[in-house]
Amino acid sequence: MIKKILFFSLIFIFSISCVNSNKTKKGDKLYVVTTTTMITDLVKNIGGDVIEVKGLMGSGVDPHLYKASEGDVSKLTNADVVFYSGLHLEGKLVDVFEKMGRNTNTVALAEVLDKRGLIGSEYFASNYDPHIWFNIKYWKEITIYLTEKLSELDPKNSLLFEKNSKAYLDKLDILENKIIQTIATLPKDKRILITAHDAFNYFGKQYGFEVIGLQGLSTATEAGVQDVQNLAKLIIEKQVKAIFIESSVPKRTIEALQEAVKAEGFDVKIGGTLYSDALGNAETNEGNYIGMFQYNVNTIVKALK
Template sequence: MKNILLSLICILLFASCNNSVKNNDGKLNIVTTTTMITDLVKNIGKDSVRVQGLMGSGVDPHLYKASEGDVSKLTGADVVFYSGLHLEGKLVDVFEKMGRNTNTIALAEVLDKNTLIGSEYFASSYDPHIWFNIDYWRQITKYLTEELSKLDPENATFFKKNETAYLKKLDALEKEIKEAIKTLPKEKRILVTAHDAFNYFGKEYGFEVVGLQGLSTATEAGVQDVQKLAQLIIEKEVKAIFIETSVPRRTIEALQQAVKSEGFDVKIGGTLYSDALGSAGTDEGTYLGMFKYNVNTIVKALK
């Protein structure tokens, strides 16, 4: 892995000296990391940009490592958009090296860190799952639009028009999910998942959120963690717990068995999208569709 990383960095440093903004067809060549960012760039840039995402559906950004196949994408990029806050933990060294010579932009950097949730699990000291706060996503949408406009001034008006349309969709999304959550009694708003990806969601919409593995999927849940959480589920009579698409289901299944061994029945309420969107071409393959799907799944299972 070290040899691959060193080779990748060397190639990136060399290639960055030869990169020119925009291709022969006039389109910006953009590389993104997570599926959420890929979706956002496509909504703002549409057919005026070329977007290549490193991560696909179900891919865990906490554990993702740069492969040799990523080299051509990264070296050919006019700009690389990534989340930041050490979400892409295994790619940090690569991006730090690229940042000196290549246009790499960590979108979360636009956010006021005083408003973020602190976390001892990450080198950044902040919970990186910022996309579950829709207001943060609005800020990131505006920041992305500004950066695209700097890179491609000719399409600035086009980007701004798309930004305005997308912000309206985010407003509608927030209104819709708030209405759905209102139907769930406050005492039932306890969200138990594989890892703590939903703390921003919980803070915004009044859920107590408990993740078995902590904030990062790089950490492993121990027997004591499972037993402690099982007791909480029993005490608060939680009806359902949830699997995540980017985390192995065995941890939640082990938790379910631990609860059942104590004589209490808790069901698996469904699978939530946490660190990655759903499959391309589906509603869940978009940020808007993913958010609505998650909320509907949570509310239905906990009622």
């Protein structure tokens, strides 16, 4: 009797281990979980229909403050691989990743970048500004790295991944050429970008803008009265025509800045809403990385002219 119980116990344990090793694949598809909307969009472009992708964050979601739900934890632990941005962008998810330990394969895509080219930041535990997707050259590096990782995990589809990657890199080349042409129409002395928080420093460094964020690099920080007053003086001094709100950050701080400028007798308009830490709605053109980037540049240049 004892031998029978032991035998069936071993069969049960073996069955559970097989289920865990296969995770929640549907058929032979690789089950991938992603964090930000930018990464979800990239993985879908490279993986296509041969992988299953579940994104944790949606449009307008702030990754700095995002907390994993019980459902998210289940998705993460059942994934074959989790792709996240890294550099402490998903600050509150880091603990979840650490608790998962080695049971789930997690890949921080920004880790492939040479840190000598990154912008330092005292706001993050990584000591670097994590908003790397606003330098298209960095996004190309991440695309190549992601392609390699998917090919390692799913070798039978590696040729498809490489084909999709090449096509996407070509699209990024076209995007960069377009935005450089658009920015060239804006006089250099007008290239001052003021937003809710410092998500656009890589954009400014690469494409020649002075960038100032009211709340600093992380939306977890708060702008004080003195911050607003100092920035209002700068706007008046440099005759900045427009300031911008962000889709994933409450607009109250930028509206307070606009009022502070008006109180000093100068009129600055809100030039529009920029997509910073999240893409737009999936059914819109801004719901993908390329459309979002083109939209942001068009909005900035039009408002500052």
